[in-house]
Amino acid sequence: MLVATCCLASGTATGAPQVAALDRTSPAHTLSHGRTESGSAITIDHSDEAVTVTIDGSRADAEAEGDAAGRALDPLHFDNSSLPGSGKVGEPSATGSLPFSIERLLERAISYRLIDGGVALVGNRSGVLSSVARGKISGAPGAPAIDDRTIFDLASLTKVIATAPAVMKLLDQGKVALSDPISRWFPEFANPGHEELTVLSLLTHTSGLDDFGVSPDQPMESAVHKAAAQKFRARPNSRFHYADINFILLGELVHRVSGEPLNQFCQEQIYGPLSAANTMFLPPKSLAASIAPTSGGGAGNVQDPNARRLGGVAGHAGLFSTALDLSRFARMMLGGGMLDERRVLSEQVVAQMTSPYLANNGSVLRGLGWDISSPYSAPRGSLFSQGSFGHTGYSGSSIWIDPKQDLFVILLTNRIDYHNTHAFNQLRRDVSTVAAATYRAGGGGALQLASLTTDVLHEVTRAMQSAPRLVKMASSSGRGKYFGRSKRACKSDRILARSGRRGVRSAAVSRASRTAKTAAARSAAGKTANAAKKKRSGRRA
Numbered sequence: 001m002l003v004a005t006c007c008l009a010s011g012t013a014t015g016a017p018q019v020a021a022l023d024r025t026s027p028a029h030t031l032s033h034g035r036t037e038s039g040s041a042i043t044i045d046h047s048d049e050a051v052t053v054t055i056d057g058s059r060a061d062a063e064a065e066g067d068a069a070g071r072a073l074d075p076l077h078f079d080n081s082s083l084p085g086s087g088k089v090g091e092p093s094a095t096g097s098l099p100f101s102i103e104r105l106l107e108r109a110i111s112y113r114l115i116d117g118g119v120a121l122v123g124n125r126s127g128v129l130s131s132v133a134r135g136k137i138s139g140a141p142g143a144p145a146i147d148d149r150t151i152f153d154l155a156s157l158t159k160v161i162a163t164a165p166a167v168m169k170l171l172d173q174g175k176v177a178l179s180d181p182i183s184r185w186f187p188e189f190a191n192p193g194h195e196e197l198t199v200l201s202l203l204t205h206t207s208g209l210d211d212f213g214v215s216p217d218q219p220m221e222s223a224v225h226k227a228a229a230q231k232f233r234a235r236p237n238s239r240f241h242y243a244d245i246n247f248i249l250l251g252e253l254v255h256r257v258s259g260e261p262l263n264q265f266c267q268e269q270i271y272g273p274l275s276a277a278n279t280m281f282l283p284p285k286s287l288a289a290s291i292a293p294t295s296g297g298g299a300g301n302v303q304d305p306n307a308r309r310l311g312g313v314a315g316h317a318g319l320f321s322t323a324l325d326l327s328r329f330a331r332m333m334l335g336g337g338m339l340d341e342r343r344v345l346s347e348q349v350v351a352q353m354t355s356p357y358l359a360n361n362g363s364v365l366r367g368l369g370w371d372i373s374s375p376y377s378a379p380r381g382s383l384f385s386q387g388s389f390g391h392t393g394y395s396g397s398s399i400w401i402d403p404k405q406d407l408f409v410i411l412l413t414n415r416i417d418y419h420n421t422h423a424f425n426q427l428r429r430d431v432s433t434v435a436a437a438t439y440r441a442g443g444g445g446a447l448q449l450a451s452l453t454t455d456v457l458h459e460v461t462r463a464m465q466s467a468p469r470l471v472k473m474a475s476s477s478g479r480g481k482y483f484g485r486s487k488r489a490c491k492s493d494r495i496l497a498r499s500g501r502r503g504v505r506s507a508a509v510s511r512a513s514r515t516a517k518t519a520a521a522r523s524a525a526g527k528t529a530n531a532a533k534k535k536r537s538g539r540r541a
Contacts, residue, residue, distance in 0.1 A: 102434050106134040109413070109427050114420065115396060117146040117292070118413030121323040122435045124406045125334040128327055129439050137292040137299075137414060144289070148323040151278055151291040152412040153303050155393030158319035159247045161279070161329055162266045164203060164369025166254045168349045169269050175257050178203070178368075182249065185256050188228040196236040199253070202246040203368040204357050208232035211243045214306040220252055223310075240359035240366060242376065244306065244316035247369075251315020263313045273344045274332060276325040281313045283320050291320065292414040294395050303395050317393075323410050330401050330408040354389045354403070378425035379409065381432030383440060394418075398428050405440045 102120055109115045117135020121128060128148075136143040137150055154161060170176040178200040183190040189197060201207040210233055215222040227245050234241065251262045258265050263281035271279045283291060283300045294303035302308055304317035312318050328339060333354070337345035356365040356372045365372040370389040373380075379390050379398040384407075390400030396415030401408040409432045415424065 102431055103132050103134065105427060105430055105434075106132070110135045112417075112423075114415070114417045114423060114427065116143075116414040116416055118396070118411065119146055119148050119150065119323045120431050120435070121148055121327055121410040122439055123327045123331065123408055123410075124439070125331055127331070128324070131323060135414070139416075146292065146414070149278070149290070150412070151283060151287060151320050151322055152397060152414070153292075153294045153393075153395045154319045154321055154397050154412075155304060155317050155395040156244075157321075157326075157391055157393040157397050157399060158317050159315070160369045160391045160399075161321065161326070162262065162270070162281075162319050163247050163250050163254065163315040164353060165270055165345060166262060166265055167199065167203065167250055168345060168353055168368065169265075170254065170257050172346050172349050176253070182253070185253050186224055186228070186249065188224050191228065193232075194228070194236075198236075199250075200368075201236045202250050202253075204359065204366045205240050205242050205246055206237050206359055207243070207246050208234045208236050208239070208241065209243055209245050210241070211245050214248075214309045216309050219306075219309045219311070223248055223306075224252065240364040240374065242374075244304075247315040248306070248310070249315070251313075254315070261313060262315060263318075270344060271325075273342050274325075274328050274339060276321070276328050279319065279321040279325045279329075281318050281320070292412075294414070295416060295418065323412050326399060326410050326412075327408070330399060330410065333401055334403055334406060334408065354387075356387070378428040379411065379432050381409075381429045381436055383433055383436035392428070396424070400432055402436075402440075405436070407436060407440055409435045 106115075106118050106120065110117060115135065116139050117133070117137065119131060119133040121131035123129050131148045133146045133148060133150075136145055167176065171178065176199060178198065180199050181189075181195060182197050182199060182202065183194060197207055209227055209230055212226055212230075215226075223245070227249065233239070254260075254262050254265055260268070267280070271277075278287075278290075285300065288299040291299035293299040293301075300320070302312050302318045302320075304314075307314040307317040310318075332339040332344050333350060336347040337343055337350045338347075353368040354370055354372075355367060357367065358364070359366060364374045366374060367389050369391070371377055371391050372389050373386070376392055377390075379392060379400040380388060381400070384400060384402045385404040387404055388400060388402035390398065392398045396411075396413035398411045399408065411428060411431050417424070
């Protein structure tokens with residue numbers, strides 16, 4: 001992977017790091033030293049119809065490896081028979097609906113009490129290709145059915161649908177530069193050791209700051225002071241650590257720079273031009289019947305406790321929207337910042353937001369706010385391009401956009417079970433994979449792509465099964481209870497932690513290597529013991 005070097009888009013400070021806008025042909029920016037190889041546990045290369053399975057030594061890769069193995073074994077997930085066998089890629093099926101397997105995934109998630117209901121929408125630059133909704137906005141008797149106009153609490157999607165584009169609008173206007181130290185806008189950070197903390201650090205979650213509970217008394221002021229008094233987890237710009245405080249500060253930065261609260265700025269600069277009428281902070285009570293209430297809060301009340309303490313408008317959470325409105329945002333991103341002949345963001349800003357920045361020795365790729373490849377990339381599925389990007393939300397939301405294949409997938413759900421994170425991420429992956437297999441552009445029919453992906457999953461399964469003591473697969477009796485996987489289906493945090501820096505080797509090869517080394521060590525020990533015994537015998541003689 002090449003590393004690009006270029007100048008800052010606007011307002012470059014003297015002596016500041018030169019990090020700037022790129023077009024999509026530029027593969028990466030560098031935030032830290034280290035390798036530049038992709039950190040994905042499973043890499044699928046369709047260009048030569050070749051399948052490469054890579055098992056890397058990071059926690060995120062171990063999770064992906066275990067999840068892939070589980071999907072290959074689990075009949076609840078898609079297979080060749082569940083996908084359409086005809087039709088051109090990139091066009092809707094004859095019925096205009098998503099494949100039955102996505103419907104079934106949503107229905108099973110409802111039956112296992114993972115969600116009350118949800119909507120999956122697939123589209124491209126031209127419009128919505130298809131959508132399907134299942135379930136109701138809540139478990140209350142007589143609750144209305146969910147559709148693509150149901151309003152959901154987006155949770156952390158706020159970061160990329162509101163805060164990041166708002167900051168980039170300010171950059172486009174020359175009011176902010178990525179290299180600006182945040183002390184320029186937050187005097188609380190004008191202390192020794194904070195010089196390297198920049199707007200870029202916050203956008204890429206490489207600030208070294210950690211989350212904390214916001215005080216209900218003067219919440220924003222106390223949050224800024226508490227963040228400024230923190231001891232860094234790591235030196236700024238050296239490691240990726242996802243933290244809401246980064247975007248809480250960015251939301252306040254928009255307020256301080258523009259003079260307008262984040263919600264007002266976004267309405268005027270983004271949602272108004274997009275004609276996204278149902279995207280807003282602080283939805284009025286008149287819309288309550290159309291809002292899916294989140295667990296722990298009523299309809300229209302943001303679920304995130306810090307966002308509630310901040311008055312419902314915060315840079316990390318608080319935004320509400322519908323699948324249809326989000327589809328307009330995704331189409332705008334695919335259109336380089338334009339939708340319906342109206343420019344919302346500049347083409348340069350869109351390219352810069354979605355270009356990969358390397359972190360954690362290359363094992364994490366992030367855009368400006370957007371996720372590209374990290375432990376949070378479940379919605380990418382198996383068939384989205386390496387350059388695709390997206391984000392997730394704790395309340396059950398996700399979006400993933402693929403400019404190369406002119407495709408996006410939106411999943412909004414009313415999540416119930418917040419403990420089985422693995423099962424929910426699996427749902428996200430499978431929805432995206434089936435949607436991409438049906439509608440992706442750039443060669444091959446859906447059936448062929450599904451077959452290819454199934455081969456990959458089975459290959460990973462065989463590797464995992466060769467080391468049963470490392471990974472415990474789900475038993476048939478445990479599948480229903482945990483949405484296709486047993487609770488202990490994947491001991492991913494320990495699979496590769498024990499293996500150290502093995503590099504790119506399969507579990508089977510590594511196990512064989514360990515066995516050979518053990519045998520050699522025992523043999524050497526035996527020879528040493530025999531030699532010592534003979535020596536003692538000679539002395540006695």
